[in-house]
Amino acid sequence: MSRDGPQIGVVGATGAVGRVTVALLHERGYTNVRAFASSRSAGSRIGTLEVELASPETLGAGDLDVCFFSVGTSASRELVPVAADAGAVCVDKSAAYRLDDGVPLVVPEVNGGRALEHRGIVANPNCCSIPLTMALAPLRDAAGLRSVRVATYQSASGAGAQAIERLRGETPDEHDLRMDWTLDGAELDEESKIRDETRKILELPELPVSATCVRVPVLVGHAEAVWVETEQPLAPADAERILSSAAGLCYERFPTPGKAMGTDEVLVGRVRTDAASGNGLAFFLACDNLRKGAALNAIQIAELVLPIRAAA
Ligand SMILES: NC(=O)c1ccc[n+]([C@@H]2O[C@H](COP(=O)([O-])OP(=O)(O)OC[C@H]3O[C@@H](n4cnc5c(N)ncnc54)[C@H](OP(=O)(O)O)[C@@H]3O)[C@@H](O)[C@H]2O)c1
CATH class of the missing domain: 3.30.360.10 (Dihydrodipicolinate Reductase; domain 2)
Structure with a gap:
């Protein structure tokens, strides 16, 4: 992790949950945030961030410390393992990994300790x-x-x-x-x-x-x-x-x-x-549902696991 805080990827940043994730990360003082989405919106902007294409090449480059995914189950199945294998702790908001043995399903206030058992992927539960x-x-x-x-x-x-x-x-x-x-x-x-x-x-x-x-x-x-x-x-x-x-x-x-x-x-x-x-x-x-039901819970998970810190 660099001295000016973690390198953070938000995959699905143009979506309902992704936009809230980006906003909450900025609210909490994180500065090294990158936005990713599909080819439909790669090249567009979310505030000051240019949206990058989420691909095995971009997410597998090994330059992310933590990666938040809110892209749906099939895209998560394809992209989460790539980012995890490249060294990022992945917090996935889809249903892809929630019930897998060996993937913690975490609500920090309830079972936050389980997050520490992750092997690269932590699942964020359903918004209900x-x-x-x-x-x-x-x-x-x-x-x-x-x-x-x-x-x-x-x-x-x-x-x-x-x-x-x-x-x-x-x-x-x-x-x-x-x-x-x-x-x-x-x-x-x-x-x-x-x-x-x-x-x-x-x-x-x-x-x-x-x-x-x-x-x-x-x-x-x-x-x-x-x-x-x-x-x-x-x-x-x-x-x-x-x-x-x-x-x-x-x-x-x-x-x-x-x-x-x-x-x-x-x-x-x-x-x-x-x-x-x-x-x-x-x-x-x-x-x-977009904050504690999704984006906020995911950020709190990441803060437990790394623990990531915003640059002062
Ligand atoms: N909404 C909620 O309250 C909530 C709560 C908990 C969990 N979730 C889960 O979070 C996920 C996203 O939900 P959402 O409500 O934010 O959906 P959404 O508004 O439809 O956004 C989907 C996002 O995924 C991106 N995307 C789709 N396919 C992709 C691909 N193949 N590669 C890269 N990016 C891709 C889209 O990018 P483009 O702009 O390029 O299309 C968009 O940024 C779902 O799994 C959902 O079940 C949602």
Whole structure:
């Protein structure tokens, strides 16, 4: 690493997550940032950065210390190993490596220590799994978890820059709910990702998790209604106190995507008894999916691993 800080690559820098990654890196004082994307936008500019072509030649040159990928699963499968083999620590935001043995799947506030076990690649979880596990981990520690049910209300930006433009182009009369994920048997792949990732992050491989995912006509910010059954009884007031003081969580009476947008915290509130199950608790959360749900979590992972430091 050079004396003026790490050399950082942002691959997918023209996308919804990549643009936030570049902005957050600059906010945090990192100066040696390079932007990469496909041939569609190579040569364009993001602020002062010229976008370079992401290719095996550019990413395999060995001059990057850390590389953030937000390019989708197939491009990640092709390009992440090239950059990792060339010596960069790669933080990948796609689903390509999340469930691979030997690839840590990390939410720093929950299982940050796992990041240190990486062999060149650390996976960033799904934008719903991150806030969900941040709320579940302190409840697991306090009372044990017997089961989790979650209903998501996910914003258009979770589906990328084109989906943002599509929503912006709609009239209010055209707004509708969407379920724009891939059916995987009876479930959407987003729903099985939430179950599999939650189990891996919390290190509870048998935890029953049931998710229903819906896209709502909101630009930024995902919300989740969560119902948990705990092993031991936990009064709502105690659960609220535990959630309010957990790392990265912030108590908000009525958490909404609008309140979460632009913030780094996961907003949690509406903590109450779930009368439909034994030891049942219900709560609601909201999170900026582009920040803590993606770019910020990835940068925090990299800061754990290197640890990278902005030049003073
Ligand atoms: N949006 C979210 O809230 C969120 C949260 C967590 C994880 N993720 C994950 O992050 C990834 C990107 O999501 P996004 O929402 O930012 O999507 P997006 O807005 O569609 O951006 C995709 C980016 O990937 C680049 N790209 C696509 N194919 C490429 C290739 N073959 N080589 C190099 N660059 C390529 C695009 O560059 P061009 O400009 O050249 O097309 C663009 O910069 C996805 O895997 C997604 O699942 C997204």
